Amino acid sequence: MSFTTTEGTVGMGLKRVSASKPPAEVKIYDKLAILVDVSSCIGCKACEAACAQWHDLKPPLLSEEQAPVGYQSYPDLMPSIFMMMKFNEAETEKGITWFITKYQCMHCGDPGCLKACPSPGAIIQYQNGIVDFDHSKCIGCKYCLSGCPFNIPRYDANNKPWKCNFCVDRVSAGLEPACVKTCPTNCLHFGTKEEMLYKAQKIVAQLKQRGFENASIYDPPGVGGTGYIYVLPHGDKPEMYGLPKEASISPLVSLWKGPLKLIGSIVLWGSLLGAFLQLILFGPIKVGKKEKKEE
Amino acid sequence: MEDVKKLEELEVERFSAFERVIHWLVAVSFLYLFLSGLGIYSPKFSWLLTVLGGKEFSSWLHPIAGIVYFVGVILMFLKWAKDFVLSAEDIAWLKGVKHYIMGKEEKLPEAGKYNAGQKLFGWIVFLGSAVFLISGIVMWFPESFSLGLVRLAIILHEIAFIVVGAGFIVHVYMGTIGVPGSLSGMITGKVSALWAMAHHPKWFKQIIGGK
Numbered sequence: 308m309s310f311t312t313t314e315g316t317v318g319m320g321l322k323r324v325s326a327s328k329p330p331a332e333v334k335i336y337d338k339l340a341i342l343v344d345v346s347s348c349i350g351c352k353a354c355e356a357a358c359a360q361w362h363d364l365k366p367p368l369l370s371e372e373q374a375p376v377g378y379q380s381y382p383d384l385m386p387s388i389f390m391m392m393k394f395n396e397a398e399t400e401k402g403i404t405w406f407i408t409k410y411q412c413m414h415c416g417d418p419g420c421l422k423a424c425p426s427p428g429a430i431i432q433y434q435n436g437i438v439d440f441d442h443s444k445c446i447g448c449k450y451c452l453s454g455c456p457f458n459i460p461r462y463d464a465n466n467k468p469w470k471c472n473f474c475v476d477r478v479s480a481g482l483e484p485a486c487v488k489t490c491p492t493n494c495l496h497f498g499t500k501e502e503m504l505y506k507a508q509k510i511v512a513q514l515k516q517r518g519f520e521n522a523s524i525y526d527p528p529g530v531g532g533t534g535y536i537y538v539l540p541h542g543d544k545p546e547m548y549g550l551p552k553e554a555s556i557s558p559l560v561s562l563w564k565g566p567l568k569l570i571g572s573i574v575l576w577g578s579l580l581g582a583f584l585q586l587i588l589f590g591p592i593k594v595g596k597k598e599k600k601e602e
Numbered sequence: 603m604e605d606v607k608k609l610e611e612l613e614v615e616r617f618s619a620f621e622r623v624i625h626w627l628v629a630v631s632f633l634y635l636f637l638s639g640l641g642i643y644s645p646k647f648s649w650l651l652t653v654l655g656g657k658e659f660s661s662w663l664h665p666i667a668g669i670v671y672f673v674g675v676i677l678m679f680l681k682w683a684k685d686f687v688l689s690a691e692d693i694a695w696l697k698g699v700k701h702y703i704m705g706k707e708e709k710l711p712e713a714g715k716y717n718a719g720q721k722l723f724g725w726i727v728f729l730g731s732a733v734f735l736i737s738g739i740v741m742w743f744p745e746s747f748s749l750g751l752v753r754l755a756i757i758l759h760e761i762a763f764i765v766v767g768a769g770f771i772v773h774v775y776m777g778t779i780g781v782p783g784s785l786s787g788m789i790t791g792k793v794s795a796l797w798a799m800a801h802h803p804k805w806f807k808q809i810i811g812g813k
Contacts (some may be wrong), residue, residue, distance in 0.1 A: 426657060427645045446651065448642055449744045453753045462745070493722040504805075559753035563760055568644065573762045578768040582775035589705045592781045594800035 308477045328536075338416075338435040339478065340500040341487060343409050344510050345548065346519070346536045348494040350392060350407045355380055356485035358390050358411075361474060361485035361595035384410070386463035389471040390486065393549045399541060401518075406541070408548040409486070412459045414438050416531025419556040422564055423454025436500065436534045437473040456530055473534060503536055510538045529555030609796035614809055616715075616787040616798070621681060628674035628727075631667045636770060639763055640662045665742045668734065675731040682724060685716055688707055692718035707801065715805040723769050730766035733758050 359366060364387045375382045378394040390411030397404055418438045421430045429444040430451065440460075447466035452458075460468035474484035482488070487497040496506055507524045514522035521544025526532050533554075539545060545552050619626070638660045641651035654660040691711040695702075695718035701709040702719070716724070740747050740755035747755075777784050783797040798806040 350694050375702050380667055412700075425642055425645050425648065427648055441714060444657075446642065449662055449741075450756070452744050453749060453756060458749065466658075503749045557749075557753050559750075559757055563753075563757050567757065567760055567764075571760065572641075573765075575771065578771040582772060582780065586775075586779065591779055592702070592705050592707065592776075594783060594794075594797045 331522070338436045338500040338536065339473070339537050340498065340503040341473070341484060342496040342498075342503040342507055342538065343535060344494045344496070344507075345407060346510065346514055346522075346538060346540045347492050348407050348409075349492055350378060350394065351491060352380060352392050352426070352490045353491060354409060354495065355388075355391055357485040357489035358471070359388070361477070362389060364388065372489070382461065384461050384470075386461045386467075386469040388461075389469065390425075395547055395549065397547055399544075404541065406544075406547045406549075408537070408550065409535070410549060412438065412533070413457050413554075414471075414473055414528070414534025415456075416533065417556070419454035419456050419530065419560060420451035420460060421454070422556060423450040423560055425450060426502065433475070435476065435478070437475050438534070439472045439475050440468055442467045454556065454560050456551060456556055500532070500534070503586075507536060507538050511542075514540055525550055526553075527554035529553055609799060611795050612795040614791040614795050615791055616745070616793045616807075617791045619791065622788055622791055624674050624677045624681065627672055628678060631671035631674060632770065634667045635664060635671055636767060638667070643760070643763065663740060668738050672731060672735050675727065678724075679728050683728065686721040686724040688718065688721055688725075692721060695719075696722065705720050712803040713801065714808075715802055717802065723773055726766060726769045730762045730769075733762040734766075737762070 358364070360492075364379065366385060366387045369381070373382065379392065381388055381391050381530075384391060388582060391409045393406075393408045395406040395408075397406065414436055415438065416436065418430070418432060421432055421438065424430045424447045425448060426444055428444070429441055431439045431441055433439070445467055447462075449462060449466075451460050451468055452462075453571060457469050461470070462468050474482070474486075477484055483497040487495040496503060504524070504526070511522045511524060519540045521543040522538065522540050525537035525539050525542070525545055525548075537548070537550070539550075541547060619711040636652050638654050640647040641649070641654070641657075642664060644660055648657070651657040651660045655663065676785075695710050698710050699719065701707065704799065737755035737759040740752055741759060765786065777788065781801065783794060787793045795806070798809070
């Protein structure tokens, strides 16, 4: 297995998995990441506004019954809401603590949506790690919902899924994503994954000095690492931030895309082969053979 | 010699017009479901969706064709389920199925209107279709169910597809080239008396006796 590069729609290398060897000269793209330092987030939700503005999204005005109680702008992601801040309050050893998280597509290294998708080219993973949807190739089967470990894609009335695309248009033009650009506290950082991990480690070390012993980096290995990484002051309780503790593609999805598919191929091709072998070894089951022989 | 020729020319009715209509309703809708399902099942067969009217269109039509198919299967069930009850003789027939495959049908217990293999395929279709329907509805509206349930439904839909799909391949083979003379039963509704006598002797005796 090797990775080769071709020019993608926005001039970036598509990550392609191929059985043949890569050509000698392949441009290598750095993996990109956004670091969310939760410890310096003030919950201002400027990133939400920047996201909606850049992507030209018009989220619906919610009725009083639908509107969430508390600080959240919305109860959940929607086709017209690619990211939102989640707020959660709980009692910890440090007293009442506010758990704030930026909630959007994580841009997994091994994306479950891509694994589940049956339509070639409908979900694209660029070499820099960005996972994007191409609606022109999407067949609307909604398998990506089952594949995603973070419950992210949202289908619109046209049966097309929407999610954060890491501002792929901005990034390919050398700009930082809209949410990072607007963040007033430097809670959001953008750069190569290597740099972001280095920065995250430094922040974690500082937090530990300040008494957050469980501070840690959220970069779940179960999905091959993510394009969004988090510094969580209470790293022992990621679920309080709305992040799954052990994020991984559901074993049911792996079963469906792996062993079961192999069994299916064997059984279906096998029954075709079996019918053919019956035909050439024993011949059609004809009538009147006995009677004719007796004459 | 004369007798055999006579029997070959003599036709007996096997399937009524109603039976033929529901058979082909199910057959055509299943063929569409089988091919479009393959396209939705694997990226390798994605081109089938293009052939069937466009990728978005055929994956949109798939669940609707499924409803048509299921209505046909319900009618089939009402019409045929009682005829498909497996008897002790049928079990003996299934155990000795290798003789049938090798063309030595006479070594097996005499079959009635439907042999044990046909009955078994009937039950595969009935049970498989129930799984298709229930799992299919969950997959059609995944946002209305829990993700775990949707993932399970996909697995069940796939297992039903493998089992019914294999049965379908064998059924089409046997109905056309595998057992010559069968296809007319589903087209004109009539088969030759010789065919009936050889493959379904018990049934043949019943209709002769009834005459």
